[in-house]
Amino acid sequence: MAPSATADIQVGPAPVSVKYTKLFIDGQFVDAVSGKTFETLDPRNGELIANVAEADKEDVDIAVQVARKAFDEGPWPRLSGYERGRILFKFADLLEQHADELAALETLDNGKPVQLARFVDVAESIKLVRVYAGYADKISGRTVRMSSSYQGHTLLEPIGVVGQIIPWNFPLVMVAMKVGPALACGNTVILKPAEQTPLTALYAAQLAKEAGLPPGVLNVLPGFGPTAGAAIANHNGIDKVAFTGSTEVGREVMIAAAKSNLKPVSLELGGKSPLIILDDADLDLAVTLSHLALFFNQGQVCCAGSRIFVQEGLYNTFLERITELAKKRVIGDPFQGGVDHGPLIDQIQLERVVSYIESGKKEGANLVIGGSQIGSKGYYLEPTIFADVQDNMKIAEEEIFGPVMSILKFKSLEEIVQRANNTRYGLAAGIVTKNIDVASRLSRSIRAGTIWINCYHVLDPSLPFGGYKMSGIGRENGEYALQNYLQVKAVVSPLVDSPWL
Structure with missing residues (x-):
């Protein structure tokens, strides 16, 4: 039977310590420029878990500069897909090695049952990263048969600096679902976790660093939607934004992206299924x-x-x-x-x-x-x-x-x-x-x-997920998610009998 409305829930100590509470920029944990922090609370009792550095527009500006340099000059987009995949596989291995700690941290910050966190959330996150690691060396264009005396082919190239804003209901899964395909394609990322649940995203950033991800490729900026989130959506130095959350906020993100540099947007929004x-x-x-x-x-x-x-x-x-x-x-x-x-x-x-x-x-x-x-x-x-x-x-x-x-x-x-x-x-x-x-x-x-x-909530990293109407734009998971983070370039050259030769 469910407890009565007047019963007190017995709350025990959390079997986990909090290690990372600062912004993660250019491969380092740093304070916010303003020095401000915010509280992340334990949903079991409303008590303080930790004070977390609060990103604002100035921090987003710094992260964009770092991510841009990592994309324009750094090794990540220039590595072979095989090499990127090796690092992502190592990242998944480290997530698995720290699975129990990540699950406990997820439960502490989010409130979901720890067994659910361990065998659904963390397990699914590991699987997602491994799937995208496997895709990394399989991203390629195609040869196009053209009329007349020309040949063409297409190149699939990373978009550039990607801003990603994720919700609090499945924090670590959302990290893997967003970061995995973006990195596999060769992009650099600025990720804003929800202010309610920043802890596993910061922990994952440290594990990605240990896996060999170059500095500046993944930056994690905890903060609030109207400040850090808005700065990401509005920033002219960000080439694409991905958002998961409510339809109302998704609309605001899309408007901001259009008003700035017309950056493409993918949205996974609400439902009434x-x-x-x-x-x-x-x-x-x-x-x-x-x-x-x-x-x-x-x-x-x-x-x-x-x-x-x-x-x-x-x-x-x-x-x-x-x-x-x-x-x-x-x-x-x-x-x-x-x-x-x-x-x-x-x-x-x-x-x-x-x-x-x-x-x-x-x-x-x-x-x-x-x-x-x-x-x-x-x-x-x-x-x-x-x-x-x-x-x-x-x-x-x-x-x-x-x-x-x-x-x-x-x-x-x-x-x-x-x-x-x-x-x-x-x-x-x-x-x-x-x-x-x-x-x-x-x-x-x-x-x-x-x-x-005759089933429900059956999801898989290879199965597309997304909505019609006001439930979003684009699809998550598998090849469909890769399309969110790639540009298509057409290349044309004349053949021997071309009039241009």
């Missing part, structure tokens, strides 16, 4: 997948299945079963074994999610379970389920980014296609059915970047 359960679905599977789709990582997932559409014949039974499963979710200190539901990231996020719960109650949704903060210490929130949700309710329209499940009833396939697509988002969707023809029809009809059939 439908999970569609047909009458013929395996009930056990449907309940398990719905629970995972929404409550994984405390619901702090961009592609969370936050709109659960259940066909009317299965609705009542499904509601009863999903409620019983939510009651069994173990909430507590994420460093304790057996805990699968830790705190939300911070007080701001807790208050934001609670405001959506209040909105759901006010608009007439049926609060079946949860809805309250747990204890007086930390940012714990009960798993929450609303039934009888209508499409026009705020909890059905907006991204909540927390453990709040909305269950909606539908009748026909024609109806569900229209309702599933009736959103400004298009990141992901899920379908649970035994009918392959229905699954195929729905997967072709729903406008989303990823469709999961």
Whole structure:
């Protein structure tokens, strides 16, 4: 059973020490120019973990100069793909050697259960870096058959200095997902981790240095979005910007990039993903997948299945079963074994999610379970389920980014296609059915970047990930991510019988 709303969560000591809290520029840890720092807090109790150097525009300017020199004059873009790959493989090996410490640091800063951090986040980060290390020596252009007496070929070249801004929900995974392809292509990087979770990005920077990454190739600047993040998006010396986060901030990044030097932008943004359960679905599977789709990582997932559409014949039974499963979710200190539901990231996020719960109650949704903060210490929130949700309710329209499940009833396939697509988002969707023809029809009809059939949250470094509509621009992972960090150059030369010879 979930703890009551008045219970205190028992919080033990964190089995990890914090080693790196300064900016990482030109291969060294340095103070911010201003000397300012900010607090990074433990989500379990709101207490101070460490004071971290706070980057601002002046620090971004320095990092851009360093990264530009490393790109224009340094060895990294000029190394063979094989040599870049060797360094990235070494980086992955070091991540693996320090996996337990990285997982503990991730849990301390983010609040997710440590077993999840170790065997999902850290393991996936290692895999991502190794995949991009393998791609490094396989990036090449093609020969083009031209008309007349000319031959052509294309070159794939790194863009240059890349600015990357990442969120707090999967901090280390986002480092690997962004830095991996950019470095494999030969770019230099300025990375701004989220101010809530800077610690694993700084640790990873040190490991990249130990792996042999030349100075200036990777620079990590913790700081705030309106200052450090805005300076990256606006900077004329940055050739490309990549952002993962909310749709609202993504819009601001895109505007800033356009107003500065028209730098290309890739965006992985928000979602309000439908999970569609047909009458013929395996009930056990449907309940398990719905629970995972929404409550994984405390619901702090961009592609969370936050709109659960259940066909009317299965609705009542499904509601009863999903409620019983939510009651069994173990909430507590994420460093304790057996805990699968830790705190939300911070007080701001807790208050934001609670405001959506209040909105759901006010608009007439049926609060079946949860809805309250747990204890007086930390940012714990009960798993929450609303039934009888209508499409026009705020909890059905907006991204909540927390453990709040909305269950909606539908009748026909024609109806569900229209309702599933009736959103400004298009990141992901899920379908649970035994009918392959229905699954195929729905997967072709729903406008989303990823469709999961009888599964959910299944991602892979080789599988493209990104959204339609206001869920973003471009794709992460595999060859698709490489395209975000490469320029295509056409080269033409005359043949022997050309009139120019």
